[in-house]
Each structure stands twice: as structure tokens, then as C-alpha cells.
Amino acid sequence: MLSADAVGRLAGQLAGAAEVQVPDEQATAAWAVRGRRPSLICVPAAPEAVAAALALCDQTGAAVLPWGGGSQQRLGEPPSAYDVALVVRGLDQLVEFEPANLTATVQAGVRLADLQAALGAKGQWLPYDPPVSPAATIGGLLATNPSGPYRLKVGGLRDLLIGTVVATPFGSLAKAGGRVVKNVTGYDLNKLYVGSLGTLGVVVEATFKTSPRPETEGSWYAVFASAAQAGAAVGELLRTSLTPSGLEVLNDRVAAAADLPVPAGRWALLGRASGFRPAVDRHLAEFAKAARRAGAAGAEQLDESAAGRVWSAYAGFACQKRWQDDTLTCRFALPPDSVGRLADLAASHGGEAAVWAQASGAAFWTAALAPGEAGRAVAQLRAAARAAAGALVVENYPADVSDLNVWGPPGGPSELMRAVKREYDPRGILNPGRFVDGI
Amino acid sequence: MRPALLQQLKQIVGPEDVLTSDRDLMAYEYDATVEKFLPEAVVFASSTQEVAAVLRLTYQNKVPVVPRGAGTNLSGGTLPVKGGIVLELSRMTRVLTIDTANQRAVVEPGVINLDLQNLLAPLGFTYAPDPASQKVSTMGGNVGEDSGGPHCLKYGVTSNHIVGLEVVLPNGEVIHTGGAVEDSPGYDLTGLLVGSEGTLGVVTKITVRIIRLPETIKTLLGVYDRLEDVGQTVSDIIAAGIIPATLELLDRPVINAVEDSVQAGYPRDAAAVLLIEVDGVGDGLERQADLIVELCQKNKVREVRVAKSAAERDALWAGRRGAFGAVARVRPSYLVQDGTVPRTELAAILRKVLEISAAHNVTVGNVAHAGDGNLHPLFMYDPKDKDEARRVHEAGAEILKACVDVQGTLSGEHGIGLEKQKMMPWRFGPTEMDVMAKVKQVWDPADLLNPGKILPPEYQTAKAG
Ligand SMILES: Cc1cc2nc3c(=O)[nH]c(=O)nc-3n(C[C@H](O)[C@H](O)[C@H](O)COP(=O)(O)OP(=O)(O)OC[C@H]3O[C@@H](n4cnc5c(N)ncnc54)[C@H](O)[C@@H]3O)c2cc1C
Numbered sequence: 001m002l003s004a005d006a007v008g009r010l011a012g013q014l015a016g017a018a019e020v021q022v023p024d025e026q027a028t029a030a031w032a033v034r035g036r037r038p039s040l041i042c043v044p045a046a047p048e049a050v051a052a053a054l055a056l057c058d059q060t061g062a063a064v065l066p067w068g069g070g071s072q073q074r075l076g077e078p079p080s081a082y083d084v085a086l087v088v089r090g091l092d093q094l095v096e097f098e099p100a101n102l103t104a105t106v107q108a109g110v111r112l113a114d115l116q117a118a119l120g121a122k123g124q125w126l127p128y129d130p131p132v133s134p135a136a137t138i139g140g141l142l143a144t145n146p147s148g149p150y151r152l153k154v155g156g157l158r159d160l161l162i163g164t165v166v167a168t169p170f171g172s173l174a175k176a177g178g179r180v181v182k183n184v185t186g187y188d189l190n191k192l193y194v195g196s197l198g199t200l201g202v203v204v205e206a207t208f209k210t211s212p213r214p215e216t217e218g219s220w221y222a223v224f225a226s227a228a229q230a231g232a233a234v235g236e237l238l239r240t241s242l243t244p245s246g247l248e249v250l251n252d253r254v255a256a257a258a259d260l261p262v263p264a265g266r267w268a269l270l271g272r273a274s275g276f277r278p279a280v281d282r283h284l285a286e287f288a289k290a291a292r293r294a295g296a297a298g299a300e301q302l303d304e305s306a307a308g309r310v311w312s313a314y315a316g317f318a319c320q321k322r323w324q325d326d327t328l329t330c331r332f333a334l335p336p337d338s339v340g341r342l343a344d345l346a347a348s349h350g351g352e353a354a355v356w357a358q359a360s361g362a363a364f365w366t367a368a369l370a371p372g373e374a375g376r377a378v379a380q381l382r383a384a385a386r387a388a389a390g391a392l393v394v395e396n397y398p399a400d401v402s403d404l405n406v407w408g409p410p411g412g413p414s415e416l417m418r419a420v421k422r423e424y425d426p427r428g429i430l431n432p433g434r435f436v437d438g439i
Numbered sequence: 440m441r442p443a444l445l446q447q448l449k450q451i452v453g454p455e456d457v458l459t460s461d462r463d464l465m466a467y468e469y470d471a472t473v474e475k476f477l478p479e480a481v482v483f484a485s486s487t488q489e490v491a492a493v494l495r496l497t498y499q500n501k502v503p504v505v506p507r508g509a510g511t512n513l514s515g516g517t518l519p520v521k522g523g524i525v526l527e528l529s530r531m532t533r534v535l536t537i538d539t540a541n542q543r544a545v546v547e548p549g550v551i552n553l554d555l556q557n558l559l560a561p562l563g564f565t566y567a568p569d570p571a572s573q574k575v576s577t578m579g580g581n582v583g584e585d586s587g588g589p590h591c592l593k594y595g596v597t598s599n600h601i602v603g604l605e606v607v608l609p610n611g612e613v614i615h616t617g618g619a620v621e622d623s624p625g626y627d628l629t630g631l632l633v634g635s636e637g638t639l640g641v642v643t644k645i646t647v648r649i650i651r652l653p654e655t656i657k658t659l660l661g662v663y664d665r666l667e668d669v670g671q672t673v674s675d676i677i678a679a680g681i682i683p684a685t686l687e688l689l690d691r692p693v694i695n696a697v698e699d700s701v702q703a704g705y706p707r708d709a710a711a712v713l714l715i716e717v718d719g720v721g722d723g724l725e726r727q728a729d730l731i732v733e734l735c736q737k738n739k740v741r742e743v744r745v746a747k748s749a750a751e752r753d754a755l756w757a758g759r760r761g762a763f764g765a766v767a768r769v770r771p772s773y774l775v776q777d778g779t780v781p782r783t784e785l786a787a788i789l790r791k792v793l794e795i796s797a798a799h800n801v802t803v804g805n806v807a808h809a810g811d812g813n814l815h816p817l818f819m820y821d822p823k824d825k826d827e828a829r830r831v832h833e834a835g836a837e838i839l840k841a842c843v844d845v846q847g848t849l850s851g852e853h854g855i856g857l858e859k860q861k862m863m864p865w866r867f868g869p870t871e872m873d874v875m876a877k878v879k880q881v882w883d884p885a886d887l888l889n890p891g892k893i894l895p896p897e898y899q900t901a902k903a904g
Binding site (some may be wrong): 099281436 | 878
């Protein structure tokens with residue numbers, strides 16, 4: 001933590017580059033992360049100002065938390081230090097959208113919802129539908145890398161991102177990639193930034209591949225006795241040439257929130273197809289067959305308005321539940337064929353468990369647990385995930401739970417990851433202590 | 440190379456797997472580019488353990504190592520510019536697992552791309568990236584260059600299909616990145632390694648995503664009298680909500696070369712042909728094909744041919760598949776360039792290619808992955824004619840400059856290697872170059888792995904220590 005003097009000096013310097021607020025006790029509450037509060041709020045209005053502010057913080061040794069919509073700030077370990085909230089919401093420009101080129105360049109403070117609206121006006125979208133708060137910004141999404149049902153069809157954020165501009169602690173703005181969809185001009189740094197929790201630099205601009213909006217969509221659900229059964233139906237579908245745009249396994253609690261009539265103790269498989277009408281109809285027919293083969297009584301097609309309601313209620317619940325106070329939320333990363341089994345296992349842990357899972361391998365579990373039990377439940381579920389060649393990340397946990405390793409073992413050697421961090425942020429000012437292995 | 444060191448290398452891989460005679464080494468002094476550098480030895484590794492042991496040794500002795508697959512790269516990527524050894528991985532050809540339920544396969548780096556596809560096809564699956572060199576190029580090389588291919592418009596490039604790697608670091612340490620699942624915690628080191636051109640680590644196992652083969656494929660060929668009309672057709676197809684699997688363009692000089700050699704039946708007087716393929720579930724694909732025909736017609740297509748059988752599909756593809764070979768027959772040799780522009784700039788840049796080439800008095804034709812804005816000007820020339828060779832290289836560089844000028848880039852799929860590092864500053868400033876140099880610094884601080892590649896010389900020198 002900086003001394004009061006140092007904070008004062010830094011505030012004066014930062015004021016040359018950006019709007020600076022020295023918040024009182026009450027105002028800092030809005031910027032608190034895991035009980036820690038910043039001394040300064042810095043709100044730059046342009047990419048250059050973000051870089052300038054970072055350089056000043058670096059010189060002072062001030063710990064910086066980049067801040068987009070603030071909707072996913074619970075992710076990660078508590079920051080080991082926190083002096084400045086660097087708010088990038090001022091970077092809110094759609095820089096370039098060329099529909100015929102199927103690419104869009106936006107500043108990091110643009111909200112996903114606003115980007116989708118702008119693309120939608122030209123019949124396109126970013127084929128990316130994570131269940132997130134309307135406040136979620138492009139920068140925050142790149143840092144935290146959540147995914148939605150559509151991932152099954154087109155891949156994740158890493159597959160859609162083709163260019164970035166990143167502000168560095170050295171005060172520079174560094175481009176990577178570009179506005180073309182195929183590019184092997186040097187190291188692929190974009191990949192490094194996705195999911196790096198803002199620990200390597202602050203993304204100020206990003207370019208994505210966009211897609212034409214599908215002509216139509218069709219949705220359907222079926223009810224199963226267990227997640228394993230629902231998973232078997234998913235397995236059947238993945239063995240066909242179908243290309244669904246969502247296959248989600250929901251336990252009774254989540255299904256109820258999504259307005260699906262699913263009896264207590266049962267599971268729903270919620271499916272969707274997007275594209276041209278005949279292909280969508282074909283998907284719907286095959287969904288029903290696969291569901292019956294896996295033990296469901298049949299499959300229920302949702303009409304357009306019901307489908308809209310169900311998907312948005314589902315996303316709303318998933319987002320709200322995931323980040324709710326006093327909730328333990330874990331995300332599994334699993335091979336598709338273990339999703340059902342692990343979902344059943346997760347649902348048996350803790351009270352009021354809500355479990356939802358995506359066919360591409362992400363599964364979520366939230367539960368109410370006594371503070372003493374959380375660690376044990378997480379350890380058990382993580383062991384099960386790892387035994388299935390997967391991983392488990394604790395995304396959210398109640399304030400009274402401590403001693404959780406939220407990330408678990410990383411997907412690569414920590415020494416190399418730490419070496420990357422050292423090169424990009426030598427003084428360790430960016431989101432210190434929040435990422436894997438103390439990065 | 441010191442005899443003692445050679446002796447140790449032979450102990451690791453076996454005496455017959457270390458080549459040192461001048462005659463043997465000469466086979467490794469070039470790749471698919473034109474420059475030549477002689478390695479001090481060629482070492483064939485057949486396991487991760489051997490690769491690790493070789494790298495421990497070369498690390499202790501500060502010997503540069505160039506990993507090599509089939510040597511088909513087009514950017515000088517496997518040339519031992521600082522001497523040392525070429526580490527051949529083409530014998531590591533095992534396919535270790537195929538897990539259709541989880542859509543994954545694990546392969547060794549020497550597996551040939553097409554061999555993997557052929558192994559998967561009977562199971563109803565495929566590995567999507569399909570570089571035109573897929574009959575010979577290796578998965579390790581594909582990872583090294585982040586290769587693309589005709590089907591990348593819909594399915595993405597190599598990096599979209601690699602989820603995990605086993606890698607031997609320059610000091611011989613074996614590490615694993617990513618894995619079978621999406622989004623393992625931590626930095627995406629796998630993503631960083633793909634396309635790193637053998638400069639960060641030697642890849643010894645690759646976990647790839649495999650996907651279901653499409654149920655139905657429809658192939659069409661549009662014959663055009665004007666390049667602009669092709670460009671507009673591409674834009675219109677995409678605007679109609681269709682992402683074809685391929686949109687491949689061949690212009691008149693290439694059409695003529697193709698007709699001289701494989702007789703694909705492309706009209707010689709056309710300005711260009713556009714090979715269009717849509718795939719997916721059968722339902723509705725007919726309608727997509729009809730819509731594409733309409734869009735071609737709206738854009739003054741002279742004629743659209745629709746393949747009605749597998750044989751007809753092969754016939755339409757024969758010209759595209761045979762394009763490089765056909766061009767090679769026009770003159771003693773050819774050189775393929777690789778640049779990318781935003782899709783909307785494609786027609787203009789193809790015209791520019793012809794203008795620039797005329798100004799340099801060189802013969803050129805264009806093949807392009809039109810849907811991706813990725814162009815491959817093909818220069819037909821005689822490398823023995825030093826002046827012509829110089830003019831070819833100058834024209835190529837000027838074309839890349841023109842790509843960069845319209846927000847395009849220096850390479851869409853062939854890599855920077857040796858060939859394009861001097862052009863890097865056209866696209867990136869010192870800041871970006873520093874950021875990339877940091878990557879190299881993290882992985883290979885001693886600068887032993889494929890040294891002298893990607894970054895311009897002034898950014899290559901490793902920091903002390
Ligand atoms: C006729 C022809 C057509 C082509 N068509 C295409 C095309 O359509 N699309 C396309 O993208 N490319 C194309 N290429 C270029 C080339 O085939 C690709 O770059 C291919 O991926 C190279 O594979 P390779 O096995 O030959 O690798 P190499 O040339 O041996 O190596 C390529 C790079 O990867 C590194 N490398 C190789 N193996 C490893 C390893 N195990 N670990 C770490 N690094 C490694 C090397 O050091 C080098 O930098 C074509 C080339 C030719 C000659």
C-alpha cells in the first residue's frame with residue numbers, strides 16, 4: 001500500500017492524464033474487491049491516457065486494478081495490494097465496423113450489449129453469448145474469458161479475437177494482430193491476453209470477427225432422471241454431423257429459474273440450433289430422437305417467444321447466481337463426456353445446489369455451505385475434475401470463507417507463467433496476487 | 440562441430456540418426472524458400488526423451504537447434520542461419536489417441552496432416568486445417584507456422600484447433616501446456632506457442648480438436664470476366680448470412696497455367712474463377728447453393744458450374760489443387776508470396792499485384808483464399824537469372840507493402856521466418872517489437888532455438904544471462 005503522501009503525489013501526477021477522484025470512505029465501497037479498497041479512482045478518456053496513467057503508477061509502485069463494468073471483479077484471489085482503480089469505461093467508442101469485412105474494432109470500455117446492438121443494426125453480431133451483466137465490458141470479458149452456449153458452434157473468445165491494442169506499465173500502447181482474419185505476423189500475443197485477468201497489460205482496443213445473424217433459431221428441451229442421462233443425449237448429438245448452437249444441462253433449480261417445467265430432482269437438456277430454416281428443423285427432429293434414446297420421454301419444442309424467455313431467464317439466473325454475495329460458485333473445465341457425471345456429483349454437494357453445464361465442457365456449481373465445509377467440498381470436486389483430465393476454478397465465494405485456492409493448478413508450468421508476468425509487468429502493479437500461483 | 444559432441448549426439452539417438460557428411464547435409468541447407476545455409480549436423484529424434492536429451496546437450500554446449508518437420512515452409516523457417524544442428528522430427532509419427540467422444544486426438548509432431556485426416560475419415564471425423572501441402576507437411580510444422588488452408592474460412596486456422604502441447608524447452612526441460620479441456624487456468628501458453636516458428640520450444644505432442652465430417656458438401660465454380668465482380672460476390676455471399684467452407688480464387692494467368700497442365704476445364708479467357716464450397720447438414724444446403732448462384736448472377740458471372748457428383752467435385756477442385764504444380768511448369772521455378780488484406784480490399788489488391796508485377800517486368804498469377812482476404816501471388820521465373828530473381832523479390836516486397844498500406848498484413852499463413860523479418864517494421868513499431876522480443880526472452884533466453892528468425896536482427900539479441 002502506498003503512503004498517504006505518495007497517494008497525494010500520484011493523484012497530482014495522474015490528474016495530468018485523466019480524471020482522478022480521491023474517494024471518501026463511502027465512495028470507495030463501490031470499488032471494493034474482497035474487502036480491499038483503492039485510494040484513488042482514475043478515469044482516463046483515451047488509450048494514450050491509460051498508458052500514461054499506467055506508467056505513472058509503475059513509477060510509484062502503485063497497485064492497479066483495471067476496471068471495466070465491475071461485474072466480474074470477484075473472480076480471482078484477493079488483491080495483495082490495491083491503490084488505484086483504473087476505470088476504462090471512458091473508452092467507449094466503436095472504432096470501426098466494416099460489415100462486408102465481418103470485423104469490428106471497439107474500445108475496451110464498450111459494453112458487450114452495446115456492441116451487439118451496433119452490429120445488430122447491420123444484421124450481424126459477435127457470436128458470443130456469455131451469461132453476463134449488462135454492465136460487462138469488452139475489456140473485462142477479455143480478461144475473465146467467460147463463455148456462453150454458442151461456444152459449442154463457433155469457439156470461444158480466443159477464436160473470435162483477431163487484434164488488440166494493449167496499454168503497458170511501460171507507458172506504451174502495443175498492437176497485436178490486426179484487422180485481418182488470417183495473420184501470422186509475429187507471435188500471437190492476443191492469445192496471451194485472453195483470460196489473463198488484466199495481469200499483463202490493459203487492453204484498450206480489440207478487433208473481432210463478426211458473423212451474420214442466423215436467419216432463424218429453434219429451441220427445445222427434454223427432461224432426464226440424471227445429468228448423466230442428459231449427458232448421454234449430448235454425447236449422441238455430438239457424434240452426429242449436427243452443429244447445435246447450444247446444449248445446456250440444467251438441474252431442477254436452474255430449470256425452474258429458466259421457466260422450464262422440470263420436476264424436482266430431474267434435469268433438463270436445453271438445446272438450440274441456429275441457421276437456415278431447413279437445417280434448424282432437422283436439428284429439432286434429431287434432438288428429439290437423441291433425447292428419447294438417452295431415456296427422456298420426449299422433447300418439447302419451444303415456440304419463439306417461449307424460447308426467448310427461457311434463454312434470457314437462464315442467462316439472467318446464471319449471471320446473478322454466479323456472482324451473488326454469500327455464494328460459492330465453481331466452474332469446471334471438463335472433457336464433454338464427463339460433464340453429465342460431474343454435474344450429478346456436484347449437485348449432491350451442499351444445500352440449494354444450482355448446477356448448469358455447457359456441452360463444450362464448462363460446468364457451474366453454486367451451493368450454500370457452512371464456512372467450514374466449503375474447502376472440503378471444493379477439494380473433493382476439484383479432485384474429481386482432475387481425475388477426469390479437467391480443472392476446477394472457484395469463481396466466487398462468501399466473504400467468510402478463506403483458505404481456498406481459487407485457481408488450482410494452472411494449465412502449464414508456473415515458472416514460465418511467472419516469467420511472462422515479470423517481463424510484461426516487472427514491478428507487479430497489475431492486479432497483484434489475483435491470478436494463478438500468486439501472479 | 441566438435442567430434443566429442445557428435446559422439447554424444449550419436450549416443451542419444453543412435454549413430455545412424457546423426458548425419459554429418461557434406462552430401463547428406465546439403466539436403467538440409469534449403470527449405471521451400473531459396474536461400475541456403477548448411478547445418479553442422481542433422482539429428483533424427485524419435486521420442487520426447489531423445490529430444491530432451493539432445494536439447495540438454497546443445498544447451499550445455501551453446502549449439503543452435505532448428506526444429507524441422509517436412510521442410511515445406513515458405514519463409515526460410517528451417518534454415519540454420521546461425522549454424523548448429525537441424526533437429527528432424529519427421530520420424531515421430533505416432534497417433535497416440537483418438538477420442539471421438541471428446542473430439543480430441545493426440546499426435547506426435549511428425550504425423551503428416553493428410554495421414555491424420557485419412558485416419559479420422561472412416562470414423563466420421565476430421566482435423567479441419569488443410570494446407571495445400573497437407574500430403575507432405577507435418578503437424579509439428581503446421582503448429583510451427585499456424586498454417587491455414589482452403590477450409591479455414593469456415594473452420595479457422597491451426598491455432599483454433601490446438602488445445603494442448605507437450606514441449607521441450609531449449610534447456611531440455613519437458614513441459615505441458617493446456618490439455619484436453621478448454622480454458623485451463625493460467626495464461627494460454629498453447630496459443631502463444633502455435634505460430635512461434637520453432638523459436639520457443641520443440642513440440643513433441645499435440646492435442647488437437649477433431650470435428651465431425653460435414654454430412655453434405657456442395658461445390659460450385661463461378662466464371663468471371665472482371666475481378667471486381669468476384670470481390671463483390673464474396674461480399675454478397677457473406678452478407679447473405681452464408682459462411683462457405685471455401686471461397687478460392689484463381690486469376691487468368693493461373694487458369695492458363697492450370698489448363699496447360701491439368702486441363703480442369705476452366706475457360707482460358709476468364710478474368711478469374713471462384714471455387715465455392717458450402718457444407719453442413721444436408722437440409723437447406725441446396726437452398727444455400729441456389730442463393731449463391733443468384734448472387735453470382737447478380738454480379739455478372741459468365742457461368743456457374745455446380746458439381747453433381749463426387750467426380751464432378753474433384754474435377755472442379757483439380758485446378759485449384761494443381762495450381763502450384765501447374766505454375767511451376769511455366770518457367771523453371773516459381774515463388775509464392777503471402778499477404779492478407781481486409782476482404783473488402785481483395786479486388787483492388789489483386790489488380791495492384793498485376794500492376795506492380797508489370798512495372799517490374801515479371802510474370803505473375805494469383806491464387807487467393809478470397810473469403811479470408813489472403814492472397815498468394817505466384818511469380819514464375821528463372822532463379823538462375825539473377826536480375827529476374829531480384830525483380831521478383833522486389834515486386835513481392837512491394838505487394839506486401841501495398842497490403843500493409845490498406846490495413847493488411849505481411850503474412851496470412853506462411854510465417855515471417857527469415858524472409859520477412861526486415862519488413863516487420865512496416866507493420867509494427869519498436870514498442871510491438873519489444874513486446875515480441877520479451878516472448879523470446881522468456882522461453883529462450885540463451886537464443887539457441889531457431890535463432891535469427893521472426894524479429895528483425897536488432898531485436899534478436901538476447902539480454903545478457
Ligand atoms: C506446395 C506448397 C503448398 C503450401 N500450401 C500451404 C497452405 O495452403 N497453407 C499454409 O499455411 N502453408 C502452405 N505451405 C507452407 C508449408 O507447407 C506449411 O508452412 C507447413 O505447415 C510446414 O510444415 P512442415 O512440416 O514442412 O514444417 P517445416 O517447414 O519443417 O517447419 C516449419 C516451421 O515449424 C518449425 N517446426 C517444425 N516442427 C516443429 C516442432 N515439432 N516443434 C517446434 N517447431 C517446429 C520449424 O522450425 C519451422 O519454423 C505450402 C508449401 C508448399 C511447398
